[in-house]
Amino acid sequence: MIKVLGVEHIGIALDKNEQLSKVLKDVFNLEHIGSEIIEEQGVNTDIFNVSNTKIELLESISKDSPISKYISKYGKGMHHIALIVEDINVAIEHLVSNNIVMIDEKPKVGVEGYKIAFIHPNSTPGLLIEICQK
């Protein structure tokens, strides 16, 4: 069984993080937790604390990254939500047994060392969902 504990972050796909990052920091006074490059996914991230969850800005640093492909197809904008689950392996098993198609059938390592797995967007039409476990 899956146990969803909350939304870990909301991911935004951007060409450049700079402009939105500046507004979130200087106008909305959100705390900038940090920046991290995830080479494997070809992205540079900027993470902001919004008290109950986080906003993750995703800037593509490689032409064939998933973010770059997404922007070519849909333009920049809100990309995915990450749901924290109690046990990611149990969650994947539960989802697959309910005919949900996983992009990642085994967890990989994401930002801040979380175990993460993406669900195929066709299984949750209109909302790309990442599941993650700290």
Added chain:
Amino acid sequence: MIKVLGVEHIGIALDKNEQLSKVLKDVFNLEHIGSEIIEEQGVNTDIFNVSNTKIELLESISKDSPISKYISKYGKGMHHIALIVEDINVAIEHLVSNNIVMIDEKPKVGVEGYKIAFIHPNSTPGLLIEICQK
């Protein structure tokens, strides 16, 4: 000064809420808080509890609703985040004085009776932001 208290909800623009609603309820076991029609905005909403925040599915019930126009232009998908602020009037004043353009310069009434105001997306490129106060 603006004081952001958290993300109240994440809004998803859909032609029909049914398919994603069913998956969130039956597969992810999220609590369905309720459905509400907001005539003024031409939408039918389905709201889910995700512990620390909410997911709001927005189905257009009018051809000239903002959601309908959004879907025509960008397709269905993640639409906006709503940030809870301590005082919405103070927040609007702060944003305007920082050259942020408001769609709603005065708060209007949204789902669950919240006072809400949308920011023009050109001011926060890549992320449509609603601010709200309970």
